[in-house]
Amino acid sequence: MENKIKSFIYLDNDKMYSISSQLFEGLTEYILKDSKVTATEDDQQKMHTFSGSIMRELFQYERGSSEKRYFHDYAYSLFEKELTERGLLSTIEDCVDLGDMTGKQFVKVSGKAYFNDYKALKETFGRFNEIGTALGYIQCYGPMGEVLTKIDEVTKQINDRNQKAKVSQKKNAIDSVFKRYLQEQGLIVNEKFAENLVKLYDFGYKDMFAVHIPYRFSNNVFASILNREFLKENEESLIAKYSRRTEVEFSIVGLLTQCGGDKAMIDSDAPEESIKKASLNFTSIISNLEDTFNGRLGNEYIIDPIAIYREI
DSSP states (O other): OOOOOEEEEEEOHHHHHHHHHHHSTTHHHHHTSOTTSOOOOOTTOOOSSHHHHHHHHHTTSOTTSTTHHHHHHHHHHHHHHHHHHTTOEEEGGGOSSOOOOTTOOEEEEEEEEEEEEHHHHHHHHHTHHHHHHHHHHHHTHHHHHHHHHHHHHHHHHOOOHHHHHHHHHHHHHHHHHHHHHHHHTTOOOOHHHHHHHHHHHHHHTTTOEEEEEEOTTSSOEEEEEEOGGGBSSOHHHHHHHHOSEEEEEEEEEEEEEESSOOOOOOOOOSOTTOHHHHHHHHHHHHHHHHHHHHOOOTTEEEEEEEEEEEEO
């Protein structure tokens, strides 16, 4: 099968090279050198595959140079090819029936993706009323703006305190109508509701950035939590280019970490008054609370991502 060009949006170099060091013997020596030091060849330690030799040679370049990102991309192509040739990489979309996934380790799934930036969502909720009010004002600026401008002009010309109070009441009435309009349009919510929603997102998701790919043959979904450090570009640019729900397909390659197996239960024979027992019980409570936010859905498979890319 002809190799396709990969346009990466995410590449975890650390994880890739860590696994590569085990696939291609001897690579570890070159990875562990200082990032500004050029790796040298050890004549006592030879690669036993051609791809392994190329992987090693990539580290003979100055690792602090601006060109290293291109070496990472090429190194990944060799990495995925090696996984495929060894039969270690399972291509999910080739299987209509997922069946038992527990035996699969490295997986690849492709499809139209959607991005969930919980940090952006939290910030939006925190400023929801501010943004909604601004949007509502722009929508109503014509008639409302003219009335408010006239009221301000009249107020400046009035010296009588009672008359000013009457004008102020009319202005407050307009503000009330405007606020009711914002509420009816769903542009503002209760301040306490927004405040507590931000607290829940802050506790439950901790600024996570996630990508989901719905499975094309069933109602299942593959999900990955991304490390922002390994994104090829910032989140705002990524979403602006591809949308939160992409029109093009992406592939996720990584390690399958959750696929429906039974979770280990915390059980201890320690006395009830034991601090250790209390700590284990508290851990169980926290785990159940966190599952409210991040627990795997019944139709969801979790992948620890190594790379996400578009094939061209």
